[in-house]
Every structure is written in structure tokens, then in C-alpha cells.
Amino acid sequence: MNLKCDVQYGKADMGFRLTRVGVTGVRKPIIVKRKGVNNELNRALNCNIDIFVDLPAEQKGSHMSRNVAVLTDVVLESISKPVAGLETVAADMCKRLLVHHEYAEVTGVYITTNYFKPSVTPNGRETYEVYKLIAKATAVRGEGVRKTIGAEVIGMTACPCAQQTVTEIMECGGGTPVISHNQRNICTVTVTTGEDEEIEADTLIDLVEASFSSPTYELLKREDEGMVVINAHKNPKFVEDVVRGVLKRIVESYPDLSDDAEIMVRSESEESIHKHNAFAQREATMGELKEEAE
Amino acid sequence: MNLKCDVQYGKADMGFRLTRVGVTGVRKPIIVKRKGVNNELNRALNCNIDIFVDLPAEQKGSHMSRNVAVLTDVVLESISKPVAGLETVAADMCKRLLVHHEYAEVTGVYITTNYFKPSVTPNGRETYEVYKLIAKATAVRGEGVRKTIGAEVIGMTACPCAQQTVTEIMECGGGTPVISHNQRNICTVTVTTGEDEEIEADTLIDLVEASFSSPTYELLKREDEGMVVINAHKNPKFVEDVVRGVLKRIVESYPDLSDDAEIMVRSESEESIHKHNAFAQREATMGELKEEAE
């Protein structure tokens, strides 16, 4: 049967442009190239994907099924040719979406997934930690693609202020670290660049873990656990310190990154002494950060 | 005891400004003025509140507890003098935060809450429906306050495209509405204005409900249920149509709203024929919308 009509192409009753039209929450595995050990465990990332294009005022509907068709092509191709990174997949999809939605001026893709990476505890025990990856891209017809790679990392912060207050109240101090409240901290970092600049998600994860009071680990035997606690209390951090630590390490690690690269860092602390969270956040261009760091 | 030191005022090790520092997920009841029946049921809104200020590069930490102290004052004052609206509370808090954080240039408050409002089914049965309210404000020192009021409304959409496809496949049509897929749709609208302009959340909810294929109801006896289904199928809507319908009604309902008012409308459809959602969104100023509507 040849279904001839196409409601979506009909004239819209009401002449408003739409900024974004598309699908959210599509689940798909995408196969990525991985280096090193445990390759098998982490090749096919279980992704959650949002896809959108803009829609001109004079068109009634967007062709939603084309978004999923483009995604399906990319997934099947990744079987024979694993992708280099999720932000590359997102950028590639954005360009294909411009072809398939001939009326669109802007296209966008947003991908998140769990991700596992080998790590080592303070006492040298090998573990395998979980992170969340964030990959995005946006294409503007005639202007090229911007892509984003990022990670959400769980770590630990011990509070410097409570530590000082306890020192004063108890008149303690000296050789051993003083007690404080400590808690789970979730730090998210994203870096947005042009298509030709490369940022490794693994590097971003390392920068974030170095900025906590201590990284955390799934498997800690007793001495490991003791060392994590000692390290964290020798290295107390506010949420503000975590964000600034990541910013500093980004400036130091990427001296050649374009000034127009956009950086977002957010640290949220699930305060052990409160029922609510504390957070700090910075959005800036690389140019601004370089200037402030001088 | 007079605890003299104050770690937060210490010099930051790393000279980066922070865009936002504060607390998230604070829960508090706030008492609002309500008109009409069932006043008792809905006076104290159970709110979820985020509060932030910016932080200059040279200061180590923000004073988090001042955020909660300002909130606590506002809550206690609402007992004797119920507030006019949550966006007014947010704006008021932003101004107080500028006083209590003397180093801050920008302050912000974000409030969400469930909210109940009387409604009437197609057959005239009175019901009491649940909505989510969204209220925000931002203050910039020396520049005044912008405030946002909005609502998240659940309704129903029936798909125009599937209805036409079925008509062609079955060669049906004529007097009775043709089958289609229909589903729960969540439409969110927010309007951001200066401090002196007033938008009623109840009006926004009404505009959104008029833009669905049909509003939905908690309690439907059989005839009511039949009429909701018939109305929805006589009035099929894409997510795009829902957004444009709300935009059109906003332009018509607020002819005197400033051109710099910012409007956001988003419709997300939990597609019955897919495991993922469809969505459409527009962000625009009132000036842009007025121009497009001509």
C-alpha cells in the first residue's frame, strides 16, 4: 500500500517556530573502541538517547521516526566498526539529521550511559568503578558541529569548616587529623568544543577524582578503608574547592584547548549533617578560565 | 563560646569565580493565600527549594547556612501573613540573599510543589486535580529581580497522523471519529517577567488544558469517560500542536505583557505505541511570539 498523505508536511494552523522537536528516552547499545584490559566487559554501552531538530513555523509536524532511523543505522554500523567515542557518535548523528530533516536548521543529540573503568585503591587493590558518561552534539546548518564530552563521578568530601570548628571546641590538633563530617559527592564535568578537538572522558574522570577529598571504591578491605578515611581528612574540601580544583586541573591539562571551548563543572554534596544537599557550579569558556588562573 | 575563625572567608587557593553556590532539595511548607472553595486543603504548599548565590574568585566558601536562615524567616512569616504567590516568595528571598551575602552579585531561588485545583468533567462532575507549580527568581545587584511562574500539567493527546493513516487503511471516515493512539502528555509552561508584572498560575494551567486533545480527570464515571475519549479524538494533537496552542493562547491572553517577557513551553508525550517519548519545545520572548503570531 502506498500511503500518500503526510500530515506532518501540512501547513501549521499557528505560525510559531519550534526550538526543539524530537524523541527522549530511546534506549540502545552502542559499541565503542576500548583500550586495555577488561575490554569485553565494557564494549557495548547501554545508552539513553534524546534526539531533536528545530521546526519552521510553516510546517505542522516533525518526522519523529527519522530520528530513530538515523540512530538505528549508527548502532548497526558500530557492530562492524566500533565508534571512537560517544561524542563522535552524537556529532555524526547531528550531521545525518540535517540531511534527513531537510527543513531543519539545528539538530541535537544527547547521550548518557553507565561506564566502567579500572581503578586502584590506596593499598594497591585493583577495582572496577562505575561512572556516568555524558555526550552531546549540536549542528547548525552551514555552521558546523559543536560536541560535548563529560562525566558524572562519585567521590567523597570531608568538610574543612567543621574540622576547624571541632579543633576549636575540643582544643585538639597536632599530629592526627581531626574529625569532620564527610559524605558522598557527585561531581559533573563537561567540555564542549569544535569537531576537531579531542578530549578523553577517562582524563576528565581522573581530574575529578584528584579534586575530591578522596576517590571512592567499591571494594575496600580494612587497611584500604582506613587509608581512604585518613586521606580524606588530610585533604578536606568544600563543594567550592572541588569545582575550583577541577577547573585548575583542566587549565593545566589542556593548555592548547581553544579559548572558545565551554567548560561546566558542578559538585553536589549529599551532606551527612543535613537532609538537603550543598552544591557549587561554574560555567565558563576556556579563555575566561585561563585569564582567571593567571 | 565565641568561635572566632571563619574558614569560608579565607582566601581561595585557586582564583576562580563560581557561578552558583548553595543548597538543593530543602523541603519546607509555605502558606499561600487562596481564593474560593476548599481553601483549607491547599493553604500550606509542601515545597522543594534550591537556593544559590555567586561567589567571587577571592573568597574560599559561601555561607550555606544563611540560605536556609533566609528561607526559615520567610516560612515563619507566611504563617501570620500568607504569601500572594510562590514567585513573589522567590523574588523576596533573592533580595534578602543579596543583603545576607554581601559579596554576592547574583542570587537565585527555585521552588517546586504539588498543587491542587478544582476542575469539572465534561458531564459536570466536580473533581480536584493535581498540578506541579514552578516558581523561580534571580536578582542581580543593582539591576533588580526577574521572576518566573509556571506549571507542569498532565493531559491527553490523540495522534492526528495515525488517525489519518487508519482512515486510509480501513477506508473509513464519515460521522464518527476514527481510532488513533492516545496517551498521557505532560506540558510545562513558564513565564519570566520583571517584578511588577503579574501572571496567575491558575490561568497558565487553564491555557495548557485547553491546548491538549482533552484534559484528564481523577474521577470519571462511565459517561464522563466516554465524552473524554470522544472529545480527544475530535481534537487530535501532535506534541507540536500542544506547544503552539499554548503559545497562541499566551499571546491572546496577555496582550499587555512586556516584549522582554520570556516564555518556555514544552510538551512531552508518553507515546502509547513506543517505549520512548516524543517532545516539542519553544523558548522565546513575548516580542518574538507577537511578531510570529501576526
Add this chain to the structure above:
Amino acid sequence: MNLKCDVQYGKADMGFRLTRVGVTGVRKPIIVKRKGVNNELNRALNCNIDIFVDLPAEQKGSHMSRNVAVLTDVVLESISKPVAGLETVAADMCKRLLVHHEYAEVTGVYITTNYFKPSVTPNGRETYEVYKLIAKATAVRGEGVRKTIGAEVIGMTACPCAQQTVTEIMECGGGTPVISHNQRNICTVTVTTGEDEEIEADTLIDLVEASFSSPTYELLKREDEGMVVINAHKNPKFVEDVVRGVLKRIVESYPDLSDDAEIMVRSESEESIHKHNAFAQREATMGELKEEAE
């Protein structure tokens, strides 16, 4: 119009009894009697409600709208006559459901809500803390009603094991408490009894808060914060200790509670040193607990 047919009463094609049929996620405010200060802030609880009845094998469908009709009656009645407790509402609803679903043998209601309660910090500052209330009831035709009241309470635990490990590693000890990891802990307690026994949710919340390393507070000035940290480290607790502490306090506080009362206590710790949680749980009758406590 008189819609005569009723599909639900039709004969089921397939002869299986159903254990539970009903609605989930209905939102309604219910007005409860409150004692003491800040009454205004917390009278109308914003409830999430699930309702179900069983269904005999020979009947095709349950009458879902009757569940919401019974709930609506209860809500409206609470305006003129505030209810004594949510578990009383649930029990009342279960009995009405048996009348309205004449074919049902079992009826059940499950209510949760946020709830605010005055509290006092270690230094005497008044605060207002948030808790989650849990209320349930089940009725069996000809056998009466069982009702459940409970609370989900957020507090803080400091780990005894890490504290001892650090003591050994650093050869510290003596006057001041030794560092450990500490974190947010969520402890849930429920007590199920016959209709004539009364348990106050406020009492359960107090028992749980006394069983943490320390309660937590929304608003802590510096000395308060220091005292919370010191108290927690003088009082280290495993998740196991929290559960056993609550069980012990229940046995001590309710010497006259029936042996067939059912107790559930669960403590879940959002470990600061891990990305995953630790938990401990006990389900027992009051009779079993009394015997073990001897």
C-alpha cells in the same frame, strides 16, 4: 443517558482470581489534627495514595472509579473533621471499599506523604525537619482490619570499624574522637497492629533519631555543626546497630503492644567511601522481639 451495560461485570474469559486490582499514584491533600505550634504549616498533608481490592475469578473487571470516589469522600470529610492519623484514614477507607466492592474479600490502602516536625539542635536552636510518613491498612471481609503506621527518617552514621582501623594505623586514641567515614542514613520503621492499638508516628521518629550516630538538621550554625560531628563520632554505628537500636527502643517503649504486632526496621547508609549503599533490615513480630530482648 442511561448507560446500561457494564463491561466490568461481564464474565472473565479466563478463570483466574486476581490478588490486587486498583489504582496507584493518586495525589490528594488530607487534613489531619495536629497538636502544638506551627499547626498551620502542616495540617493538609499532600498524600500519594494506592488503593486496591481483590477480584474473583468469574468477574472480568474491578470498578476502578469506586476507589477514587471513596477517597474523595474521605478527603472532603477531613475538611470539617480533621482525621486523627493517616493509618486511621487508611483503615476507614478499607472498610468502605468492602461495601462499595461487594465482590471483594480483601481491600488495601497505602498512603505516603512528606511531614514536618519541630526539632532542636544540640545547641538549642529550633528547627523544623522533614520526614516521610507511611500509612497502610488491609481489611479481610469478616476478619477485621490491620493498620500500619511508619516513618522514613534521615540521620547520620559514623562507622565504628573505620574508626578502630584508623586508631590502629595512626596509633592515635585518647581524649578526642578518632576520624571515621560518616554519611547520610535513611531508616524506615513500620508497626502493624489491630485497629484498636495506637502508635504515634512522632514517637517512632524520636526512637529512630535516638538510634543514629546523630540526628541531622536543616539549619546548623557553626557550634551546632561542631557538636553534631562530635556527637556522631562519640557514638559510631553500623547499619546493623541502627536497626537493633530501634528494635530495642520499640520493645522498651511499647511493653503492652500485642505479641502479634508486626515490626519492620530498615537502615540504609549512603556510604561516603563507596558508590553503593549498605543496609540492614529486620522483620519480626513483637512477640519474637520481646523474647530475643530478654
Add this chain to the structure above:
Amino acid sequence: MNLKCDVQYGKADMGFRLTRVGVTGVRKPIIVKRKGVNNELNRALNCNIDIFVDLPAEQKGSHMSRNVAVLTDVVLESISKPVAGLETVAADMCKRLLVHHEYAEVTGVYITTNYFKPSVTPNGRETYEVYKLIAKATAVRGEGVRKTIGAEVIGMTACPCAQQTVTEIMECGGGTPVISHNQRNICTVTVTTGEDEEIEADTLIDLVEASFSSPTYELLKREDEGMVVINAHKNPKFVEDVVRGVLKRIVESYPDLSDDAEIMVRSESEESIHKHNAFAQREATMGELKEEAE
């Protein structure tokens, strides 16, 4: 360093047995054997895992790190020897936990993961759909292991009652299906058996999809979409019908399953005409179901 003490083995202050002590929310990839096409895409399942053992009254703490150590062994072994199914992994872990927790009488493991499976639309288009797998096991010392396999499947239901009501109101009927409300339905089925009985998750998914008004698909071109809508309206189903349909298909598909196998089926419908959900559920042994089916 030889850390000699072990707080966990200390005598508990309060003599209560604990039903369950362990960890929740551990994330790990586990490699499973897969048959057929697209093998690469779905080998390493991204699992969320809870692990627990009971704890006798006289022991202060459980050895939490042993739970994660057992899991880590199983994950690493799956690289060289992919596991047959997640419920087999869970059963294997339960037996190892009895060895590592020599004081435990009961051990339990609960695993969930997203899972992708090829499917075909009404018009023959190949798609790849997402499901949630549920795997559990419990071991009792000296009594053996019970294991559970199940799936959470998203489909579509069209309401038979609204369809009949509309027929009466509009006096329609005849050749073409009449309109109704339809919506996303989430149906969960689990089967618990002894260690020697085998149930395929793929079979359970097929049984559930056959019990909806229609399965749903990620990628539908226009004719496919029309056929899904037509099929759903020719096949209207209450949540009760979905549960009974799955029960009937289980009885027919597993004539040799032990009478003591435990079956749970739950269908939850995200009603398009309401803001709340409808649900139906049955828990029964295979013996009870066989008897009722006669």
C-alpha cells in the same frame, strides 16, 4: 601491617537477629551467553545488584566487603566463561555467600538490567526493543537454592469499557473498530523455581507481549503505526485481562513446571484519561494456577 581486630565479630550489644544485611546498588557488567544475531550488542549486561545475608543475634556486624568480593569473582569469571543466565549467576553467588559468611543461614542476590531483543513490527520491519530483566536467588543453609527469572515489558492497552461506552453514546459500531483510550502499559512477570528448572526470559517476554492489546516498537513507519493502532483496538484489554492472559499462557507453555513454582504477574497502565495509574496483580503457585485453569 596486620590489622588484627575485627569489630564486626564483636558481640552485639543488643541481642536481635537481623533478617538481611548487605549492599544495594552495586553496578557491574556481567557477560552472558547469547544466541543469534546482534550478539555483540548485548553480551555484557550493565547490572544493578543487591546482595544480603542474615546475621545472628550474637554478632555485631556482617562483613560487607565479602559480598562485593564474591560479585567481583563472578564478574571476572564471566569474561572467560559467559554465564547462561542472570538467575544462574544469582544462584551461584548465593552458594558462595554461604561459604564466605560462615555465620549466615540465608543468603540472597537481586539483579536487574536493561536488555535488548530483536523484534518485528506488524509490517515486517526488524527492530530492536528494550526490556528490563529481573533475576533473583535465595539460599537457605542445608535446604538449597530457589531462583527467580522475570522481565518488565512495556506494551499498549486499549480500554474495552470506554470502547463500549462510546459505541452506546455515538450509536456507532459495525465494521471499523470504535475509539477508546489507550496507553502505555508496564507488565512484570517473575517465575521462581528450584535450581534444576529452566525458564527462558525471552519466552516470558513473548508471553507478555502476546497478552497486551498490542506490543510497541521503537521504529514505526506510517503503515506499521496504523496497524499497531488497528490491532490494539481490535483487541481491547483491561489491566486485569493482561494479567490473566499472561497467567493463561504460562499454564499452557509450562505444563511440566513444578506445582510449587511461584508466579507473579503485575500489569500497570499509565492511563491516558487519568493522572494516576491502574494496576492488577496476581501471586500464586503453579499448582493453584493449574487448578483454576481447569
